[in-house]
Amino acid sequence: MRGERIVWADRLRGISMMAILFFHLEAYYRDYDGVPYSMYVENALAAFFFVSGYLFTGSGGTRVPDFRHKLVSILRGLLLPYIIFTSALALPKAVYYGGIADLRYYALRILTGEASWFVSSLIVVQLYFLLVLFVARRRTAVAALLMVGPVLAWRLLMHRLPGNIIEFSVIPMVYVYAGYAARASGLMAKAVPPWLSAAACLVLVLLKWYEWSYGMDMTMYTVGITSYPLFFLDTFLSLLVMVQACRTFRLPHVVEYTGSHSLVYYFLSGGVPLLVSRAAAAFHEPTAALEPLLFIIVYLITTALAWLVYRYLPWTVGKWRCS
Secondary structure (H helix, E strand, C coil): CECCECHHHHHHHHHHHHHHHHHHHHHHHCCCCCCCHHHCHHHHHHHHHHHHHHCCCCCCCCCCCCHHHHHHHHHHHHHHHHHHHHHHHHHHHHHHHCCHHHHHHHHHHHHHCCCCHHHHHHHHHHHHHHHHHHHHCCCHHHHHHHHHHHHHHHHHHCCCCCCCHHHHHHHHHHHHHHHHHHHHCCHHHCCCCHHHHHHHHHHHHHHHHHHHHCCCCEECCCCEECCHHHHHHHHHHHHHHHHHHHHHCCCCHHHHHHHHCHHHHHHHCCHHHHHHHHHHHHHCCCCHHHHHHHHHHHHHHHHHHHHHHHHHCHHHHCCCCCC
């Protein structure tokens, strides 16, 4: 712990945020012709949702949070930033992609939650989970059923319903509840045997090789999943490996900073990689050899912008003091 912060959680979110930045850079720079999504992106997203569930009840770790206090926290810490940042980015997006006339299109995307699917999904899942805990109270089986049940139902209906924010929020419910359950049960307080971590890492590598060899789709966004058993086995093994690594190894403080300020990083994770990749492409044919340098540039620019936001505009992320 550092103060009231859980350091391994900040490290995990920091590493995951760097993975998201790299994914967007590759997508814009080489038009998705790089490391496949299924190799790491769903793992980074699962980590974000897991940590969200782990921290859901706050530093006290109680089983049922105060309903009103948590509701205000979600609205102020997630919904308010979503509205502010997606609205602020709507105009430059409209100008870049088509013109001022497209502003109505972006306004509709904001209202439907599609302007930033991850954040809007996190809002939906947390609001739903808050309601679940309020209804279930301390009845663990009821809470588990209400969180996992929608995933089973969606599996049966996924080809009959259109893609929307509800679809984007179904799979994350599993990881939010897993994080919550891991903390409530005290599971994270127990040391993981080194042999178990090594075995999980080996199995994960074999799974990734299998998924890559057969071109399997493991997309959490829009729910494009070839095999649900493999998807959940992959993501939960990666959580075991990453959490253990973040608890064991010290990382540069900037990684922890990224994790503790990841909300703003996420809002910027599309625009900064886009601009950097377009600037690089104007001077040189896209090549994998330049990606490490471009990633460093993207990371430094995004970090600087996030620092400015938290230093001078903390109210945009629901804070009244800089951090």
